[in-house]
Amino acid sequence: MSLKKIILMFTLIFLTILSGCSKNDESNPVAPKTKEPAKLQLKEITVPTHLTQVQDQHAQMVSSYIQMANGLTNYAAFFTPPSGAKHLPKGYSTEDEWTWTEDNLTVTLVYNEGESNISWKVILTGLYEGFTATNWTFMEAEQSKDGNSGHLTIYEPVTTTVAVDWEWNNNSNGNASFIFTDFESFMKMQIDVNSDNSGMLQVFQSSDNQFILQYKISWTATGSGEWWEYDATGNITDHGTWT
Known part of the structure; x- marks a missing residue:
């Protein structure tokens, strides 16, 4: 399942859930407040405005990949x-659980908060993408309590096969590193962004069960940049800059 399909599928399911929320709020506007899980902190990647406006195809590639990420x-x-x-509190179960049903799909959120990390797991039961799911883990995430590192994993429909994986790490200097792997497309990208908005994008393609560097693109805090293209053996085949 491609990333575009995954994002579209998420949007449809999430809109359904929002619709259900509105109905629940109308029927029970004074429902007692219960414990809520901590929120997953996924940082949005930003780049210099000039980079998004340049006509150079490699600068546009950076914008496209970051928008996708x-x-x-x-x-x-x-x-x-x-x-x-x-809500089924921890004690009744090994972890905190929340369950809700929308149309033909039952969603269970499993939540666990440890000393240093927090984990989430979304489990589906019912009709999904034309498949019948039974306690199937749709996606799961884990992050440090300070939100500075973690990962998000999404699975292929009704399987344990990883579709995409997203890792992030923020250091004390304000720099951040992101690694996105699309296992269906055999593609991996690493985005490193510095505190001054300069950064680097590296795109890898899988070959013989190894990820081989295909593109490397760097940019400055003002949005100018430099790029390299590589062949399957790691040799530079093209190089250029933009201002």
Whole structure:
């Protein structure tokens, strides 16, 4: 399942959940407030404005990949249960759980808060993408309590096969590193962004079960940049700059 399909599917499911939230709020406007899980903190990647306006195809490639990566931040909302979801506190189960049903799909959010890390898991039961799911883990995430590092994993429909994986790490200097892997497309990209908005994008393609560097693109804090293209053996085949 491609990333575009995954994001579209998420949007449809999430809109359904929002619709259910509105109905629950109307029928029970004074429902007692229960414990809520911590929110998954997915940082949005920003780049210099000039980079997004340059006509150079490699600068446009950076903008396109980062826009795609930022689309994953929408998934953070899925780890927050809607109003009216049933809460089974830790003690009744091994972890906190919230469950709600929309149409033919039952969603269970499993939440665990440890000393240094927090984890979430979204489990689906019912009709999904034409498949019948039974306690199937749709996606899961884990992050440090300070939100500076973590990962998000999404699975292929009704399987344990990883579709995409997203890792992030923010250091004390304000620099951040993001690694996105699309296992269906055999593609991986690493985005490193510095505190001054300069950064680097590296795109890898899989070959013989190894990820081989295909593009490397760097940019300055003002949005000018430099790029390299590589062949399957790691040799530079093209190089250029933009201002």
